[in-house]
Amino acid sequence: MDKAKQNRIIHAALQEFAKKGFEQASTNQIVKHAQIGKGMLFYYFTNKQELYQYLADYSLDLVMKEYLQQIDQTQSDFIERMKQAVQVKMRAFTENPHVFNFLGTILLAKEAHLSQKLEKRMQELQELGNKIIYEGIDLTFFREDVDVDKAFKLLRWSIEGYQNELITQLFGKKLSELDMEPYWEEFYDYLEVLKTSFYKKQGE
Numbered sequence: 001m002d003k004a005k006q007n008r009i010i011h012a013a014l015q016e017f018a019k020k021g022f023e024q025a026s027t028n029q030i031v032k033h034a035q036i037g038k039g040m041l042f043y044y045f046t047n048k049q050e051l052y053q054y055l056a057d058y059s060l061d062l063v064m065k066e067y068l069q070q071i072d073q074t075q076s077d078f079i080e081r082m083k084q085a086v087q088v089k090m091r092a093f094t095e096n097p098h099v100f101n102f103l104g105t106i107l108l109a110k111e112a113h114l115s116q117k118l119e120k121r122m123q124e125l126q127e128l129g130n131k132i133i134y135e136g137i138d139l140t141f142f143r144e145d146v147d148v149d150k151a152f153k154l155l156r157w158s159i160e161g162y163q164n165e166l167i168t169q170l171f172g173k174k175l176s177e178l179d180m181e182p183y184w185e186e187f188y189d190y191l192e193v194l195k196t197s198f199y200k201k202q203g204e
Helices: 003-024 027-034 038-044 048-066 078-095 097-109 116-134 148-170 181-198
Strands: none
Touching: 003 027, 003 048, 003 097, 027 038, 027 048, 048 078, 048 097, 048 116, 078 097, 078 116, 078 148, 078 181, 148 181
16 A cells, blocks of 8 residues: 555544544544545455554554654753653644544543553553653752652643643644744743742752
8 A cells, every 4th residue: 555545544544533432433434534445444454443453553653753752861850851741742743633632532531442462552651651751850959848749740730731732722733834932932931930839949
């Protein structure tokens, strides 16, 4: 199958499953949007279940390559690491929105149509993501009167909240066509507020 046709099938299927879930997703709609015959879809995928499993594997591979592996774990400042993670995820999401929406549907709906192998892989990916975000953080940045575990959660919720708001604002647009500097400047201003709240003052 040529690459363009393959991409049309993948994108159409990701969008259909993300929008409707496994049970309600229609292979008729997938082939319609992919502009292929239904026979061709089932030539490559025996049934809807097999297509769904393939998409889950495809999505996890992409998240690993385009998001998790791009985060710099040598950065020991938690806020700086999260800042970088948001920038990487923003780029990955805007380039592959259907992949992230599809995985989000699986996580939220706890779909029962994944093989045990893929369920295990998703769990491992989540554990790896936590490791990449939290491992090697220098706790001496934090004030001594701060509960670091709670601070981690509050910082993560704040940063992810801004990230989700930004994703909503920019949905359907290409980062390459946008001037992102004002968005990042606003983001950095919020991060400075967080640093003031949770970190020691310089020189302490």
